[in-house]
Amino acid sequence: MGKRRRHCVHVDGILLLDKAEGATSNQALQEVKQLFRACKAGHTGSLDPIATGLLPLCFGEATKISQFLLDADKRYRSIFRLGQETTTYDTEGDVVAERPLTQSRRQVEMAIKDFIGQIDQIPPMYSAVKKNGQALYKLARQGVEVDREPRRVTIFEIDVLAWPSDDEIELEIRCSKGTYVRALAHDLGQALGCGAHMAALRRLGVGSLNITDAVTLESVQEIDDPRGRQALLHPIDHGLLTLPDVSLTSMATHYLLQGQAVTARHQYEPGWVRLYSDQQQFLGMGEVLDDGRVAPKRLMRSGQRA
Secondary structure, three states, X not given: OHHHHHOOEOOOEEEEEEEOOOOOHHHHHHHHHXXXXXXXXEEOOOOOOOOEEEEEEEEHHHHHHHHHHHOOOEEEEEEEEEXXXXXXXXXXXXXXXXXXXXXXXXXXXXXXXXXOEEEEEOOOOOOOOEEOOEEHHHHHHOOOOOOOOOEEEEEEEEEEEEXXXXXXXXXXXXXXXXXXXXXXXXXXXXHHOOOEEEEEEEEEEEOXXXXXXXXXXXXXXXXXXXXXXXXXOEOHHHHHOOOOEEEOOHHHHHHHHOOOOEOOOOOOOOEEEEEEOOXXXXXXXXXXXXXXXXXEEEEEEEEEEO
């Protein structure tokens, strides 16, 4: 273990990975971490093996902002198959009920609109949510089903993109953290009376990060030069562009780096902000206090140029 760490590389930044179907998020992370020979890395929220799409991987100092990406809004494209319920609410489970869809497409689209806004969602049994310290999916594999507390989530938008077939509907969904798209498919099926499950899922966005900027594992593997691989990394603050920014004078920067709250020019309410020096160096995350001063919270080791 010690020998491995001596040969690792200190890498800072965010890799936007387009995860392939079949791989777990941790498998994808470990493969990329090995390619970069990185000392420290983590992903920012799991995608199920059957799902594809945007998986931001944080390296080095970027792991300090992982929670912000976990908490960020998400955007997905998904296909719901109507008329079939499964144990897992997706195609990996066994079919437990089949009923014909009797509503028209217009009626289905009207039913979808009822899910826009704040809704209470019960996590699937096949999920990593824990009950009395044990993951629900482990209980589900034992044939045990337990009561789950509903969770309040927000569905900001649902756009109907297409009807690939009479019993399939393709949607683009923008939602808050913690939303289970397959639970949304299941709940829609219950509302329609025919049952439904999620047939496909692709994550398109995490906060300000977009799938159009992502790279595949294969494209990373094709680059032999370590510098070439590191050129794929995005600056740490690119994962935080939905948060306001505050620029500090050189003197304020000096005292902030000493751990002190400082006075800065801004018009923000109390909350998280990105902090920059007068040289546009990303210093890290701070918090606007009730008195308007800015306090350091999660500072970068040596600052990152924006």
